[in-house]
Amino acid sequence: MNDTPENSNGNSEKEFVIVIRKMHKWYGQFHVLKDINLNVERGEKIVICGPSGSGKSTLIRCINRLEEHQDGEIIVDGTELTNDLKNVEVVRREVGMVFQHFNLFPHLTVLDNCTLAPIWVRKEPREQAEVTAMEYLERVKIPDQASKFPGQLSGGQQQRVAIARSLCMKPRVMLFDEPTSALDPEMIKEVLDVMIELATEGMTMLCVTHEMGFAKTVADRVIFMDEGEIIEQNKPQEFFDNPQHDRTKLFLSQILNH
Amino acid sequence: MAEAAIASHPRRNPISRLWNDKQSRSVIIQVITISLVFAFFAYIIHNAVVNLQAIGKGFSYNFLWQPSSYDINQHLIEYDSRSTHFRAMLVGIINTVLVAICGIVLASIVGFILGVLRLSKNWIVNRLAYCYIEYVRNVPVLLHILLVHGLIVHAFPVPRQAISIGDVTYMTNRGIFSAKPIYEPLFLVVVVLFLFSLAFMWWFKRHAKKVQDETGQRYPVFWIGLGTIVGMPLVAFFLLGSPISWDMPELKGFNFTGGMVIRPEFIALLLALSLYTAAFIGEIVRAGILGVYYGQTEASYALGINRGRTLSLVVIPQALRIIVPPLTSQYLNLTKNSSLAVAIGYMDIVATIGGISLNQTGREMECMIIVLALYLVMSLIISAVMNWYNKRIKLVER
Numbered sequence A: 001m002n003d004t005p006e007n008s009n010g011n012s013e014k015e016f017v018i019v020i021r022k023m024h025k026w027y028g029q030f031h032v033l034k035d036i037n038l039n040v041e042r043g044e045k046i047v048i049c050g051p052s053g054s055g056k057s058t059l060i061r062c063i064n065r066l067e068e069h070q071d072g073e074i075i076v077d078g079t080e081l082t083n084d085l086k087n088v089e090v091v092r093r094e095v096g097m098v099f100q101h102f103n104l105f106p107h108l109t110v111l112d113n114c115t116l117a118p119i120w121v122r123k124e125p126r127e128q129a130e131v132t133a134m135e136y137l138e139r140v141k142i143p144d145q146a147s148k149f150p151g152q153l154s155g156g157q158q159q160r161v162a163i164a165r166s167l168c169m170k171p172r173v174m175l176f177d178e179p180t181s182a183l184d185p186e187m188i189k190e191v192l193d194v195m196i197e198l199a200t201e202g203m204t205m206l207c208v209t210h211e212m213g214f215a216k217t218v219a220d221r222v223i224f225m226d227e228g229e230i231i232e233q234n235k236p237q238e239f240f241d242n243p244q245h246d247r248t249k250l251f252l253s254q255i256l257n258h
Numbered sequence B: 001m002a003e004a005a006i007a008s009h010p011r012r013n014p015i016s017r018l019w020n021d022k023q024s025r026s027v028i029i030q031v032i033t034i035s036l037v038f039a040f041f042a043y044i045i046h047n048a049v050v051n052l053q054a055i056g057k058g059f060s061y062n063f064l065w066q067p068s069s070y071d072i073n074q075h076l077i078e079y080d081s082r083s084t085h086f087r088a089m090l091v092g093i094i095n096t097v098l099v100a101i102c103g104i105v106l107a108s109i110v111g112f113i114l115g116v117l118r119l120s121k122n123w124i125v126n127r128l129a130y131c132y133i134e135y136v137r138n139v140p141v142l143l144h145i146l147l148v149h150g151l152i153v154h155a156f157p158v159p160r161q162a163i164s165i166g167d168v169t170y171m172t173n174r175g176i177f178s179a180k181p182i183y184e185p186l187f188l189v190v191v192v193l194f195l196f197s198l199a200f201m202w203w204f205k206r207h208a209k210k211v212q213d214e215t216g217q218r219y220p221v222f223w224i225g226l227g228t229i230v231g232m233p234l235v236a237f238f239l240l241g242s243p244i245s246w247d248m249p250e251l252k253g254f255n256f257t258g259g260m261v262i263r264p265e266f267i268a269l270l271l272a273l274s275l276y277t278a279a280f281i282g283e284i285v286r287a288g289i290l291g292v293y294y295g296q297t298e299a300s301y302a303l304g305i306n307r308g309r310t311l312s313l314v315v316i317p318q319a320l321r322i323i324v325p326p327l328t329s330q331y332l333n334l335t336k337n338s339s340l341a342v343a344i345g346y347m348d349i350v351a352t353i354g355g356i357s358l359n360q361t362g363r364e365m366e367c368m369i370i371v372l373a374l375y376l377v378m379s380l381i382i383s384a385v386m387n388w389y390n391k392r393i394k395l396v397e398r
Helices: A056-063 A085-094 A110-120 A126-139 A155-167 A185-200 A212-218 A236-241 A246-256 B002-007 B014-019 B022-054 B085-118 B123-137 B141-155 B187-215 B221-239 B264-291 B294-302 B307-344 B352-361 B364-392
Strands: A016-027 A030-041 A045-049 A071-076 A095-098 A173-177 A204-208 A221-226 A229-234 B163-165 B169-172 B175-178 B180-183 B244-247 B250-252 B255-257 B260-262
Touching: A016 A056, A016 A204, A030 A056, A030 A204, A030 A229, A045 A056, A045 A212, A056 A071, A056 A173, A056 A204, A085 A095, A095 A155, A095 B294, A110 A126, A110 A155, A110 B307, A126 A155, A126 B187, A155 A185, A185 A204, A185 A212, A212 A236, A221 A236, A221 A246, A229 A236, A229 A246, A236 A246, B014 B022, B085 B123, B085 B264, B085 B307, B085 B352, B085 B364, B123 B264, B141 B264, B141 B307, B175 B264, B187 B221, B264 B307, B294 B307, B307 B364, B352 B364
Parallel strands: A045 A204, A045 A221, A095 A173, A173 A204
Antiparallel strands: A016 A030, A016 A071, A221 A229, B163 B169, B169 B175, B175 B260, B180 B244, B250 B255
């Protein structure tokens, strides 16, 4: 980690993996995202929190264009997201995503889940793709489940496979959309451990989560959203100890006081 | 506690005890059910035999070997009015199987296309598919058959004013007349080459998969396949000096002779049955694709897999599990609906052995049993094949 956040002060755009400028999104009449400005540095870990319906998931889903924005611009790794389908595919190749409900392919084995995209998108030889996949499955600590089908695994195991599946594409950015919200309490830890390990290795991560412990230990920056706006962003320490806005204070008191 | 409970019912009679035992009760119910079913059929059959005897008829299949003394307009095997009833039945079976197989293939293709169009985001395409489906499936299939038959018979010209397509094919209200190929010995080479190219492609497809597994490069298998299977025999055909001669249809008197003919009854039945069933299959396919959780598509997109591959690698394999069981029912429906052929004089099983043969011999009992058994056998074969396929693609759950 030689390029620390201090080196990059925003005048050269190359330092930012993701640049979002004046971005707006509507669902019909409903204004979901309002004037979002966000720059993400390489290697930065960002946790996005906020009440439900505040647009956190929608925001990160805009970054790999699972949702389309209507105004402003989103530039990921130098490629702007527009209606150009080829550009969208280029971005999606470089951005991994982990979903709340895992979304593993139930008709493929764990190993085939991991090799599908490398084989069909990266055009890797199967053998090589399988070797890579086994490496990542080992890192998420389930190499012995490689030949099973997703339906045979526990929720925590499935989510770790989903992380390995994304990593097999060797993405530059990882997006996490509430990765632990559908898990039993004892399985949350095994998934968070994998995410923490990934963070210490220097992966750029954007993470929508309610795990405030994770935010405190891992995040470089915590972003609080409400009603489609970024209300407040700060280093985790300041964010939790000294929130500036009333809405942030209310939110924190609600989730931390029980 | 347990002893006390037992002691509290000291004098239950054995029948009550048997009836209240879970296992023996289920045995008793099964025995009663089976006896009732057998009794019912025994009564019906006994009744039939008694009634048949009363009017002086036995139960015998000997009539099958008597000459049928009626003509059948479409016969793919040798047949004339001196052939036996058994032979007539065979012709009927072949005609039914022919229209069923062609119908299933056509209905599947049109149905899948309709299903995908129905999901199109293009408003016009979507509405067109919707209107087609709603019109076709809300009119009885018998009317469709009569309508298409009527269209062909009344809208197409008489043979003398036939619509000629390159003087090779003539469309008339008596069917489509076309040149019939007569193969010369050298043509065998073309056939052999064709079979060879099929075998080659089978090997090449596996080879291409191996190459993709090893190097990641993918050959355009479909186009190479098309080129080989169509191209190679075609080149050989012309190199050998076109070893085929044609028996051309010729207008003699009021109709064409020679060549080969696809009869209007067959066209009408095939089109009506398959286009009707396609409407249902379209909805089944749509349901199947919509039934695959959208998160699957999103996960695939998020990995950078494009739309087409997402459909073929992720969505369709999962949609098939939803599609296949109701699709089986539609195949069965189509096969059985083909019995409506009798309305336009297409000589299927019902029209031959279950129609004219029955009327001529008066063997209604025997004929109906044959027809029933034949439909049952065909349906069970379709079911068996589809169930086997369904099992093969089933998800592994735990």
